[in-house]
Amino acid sequence: MIGYVTLGTNDLERAARFYDALARHWGVGRMMEFDQFIAWGDMESPQAAIAATRPFDGNAASVGNGTMVALMVDSPEKVHAVYDTALAHGGTDEGAPGPRGDDGFYAGYFRDPDGNKLNVFCMTESA
Template identity: 50%
Template sequence: MIRYVDVGSNDLTRAARFYDAVLGALGYLRLSTGPQSLGYGAPGMEQAVFWVMRPWDGRAASAGNGSMPAFIAPSRAAVDACHAAGLSHGGTDEGAPGLRDYGPDFYACYLRDPDGNKLSAVCDRPG
């Protein structure tokens, strides 16, 4: 149903350090780098599905209130690694890794990137 998701950034160099580490911990890769954007996806994908970009209107990027992309993690250890990578690359904690009330195996973490965008990593496999 979803073709891609964009989040805004005011500093793509800083965003690249953050997302390369955070998404790399989940097994995702940067597939595209341009003057206005960074694109990420799974190994073997031809087109990126998650984009970090400077806003097209030229104004400052701001975090969406209520928006939060959630990335599939292959394991609970990957969720833990994603959270740790985010904190060590300029992100802030919005919820440490752990089980949540969304199902018996819903293990997730929540972060904000350096621009304030909220994201999550989720593994819903048994531990």
């Protein structure tokens, strides 16, 4: 149902380096690029894409309180890999990878260099 998620940035070049590194974990790259906007994903895939943009109204980008983008992978090992990549490329920790609850939800939480909150998760067998 979701086609793409857009996150604001005040430094598109920095955001590009961050999301270029993360996108590699899904085997995708930049699918759209303009002076103000870059999107990562695959135009032929039904999976949602992610984009970074300078706000079109010209005001500073700000973080939405309570807003988070969840990125799905297929194993706890990939949760750790994406989380580690995020921190290595200027992201900050918001919760180390691990199981959350007893329903098989396994996730790591981080913020991008602009402060946008993301998580990377997978579903494992329930405890």
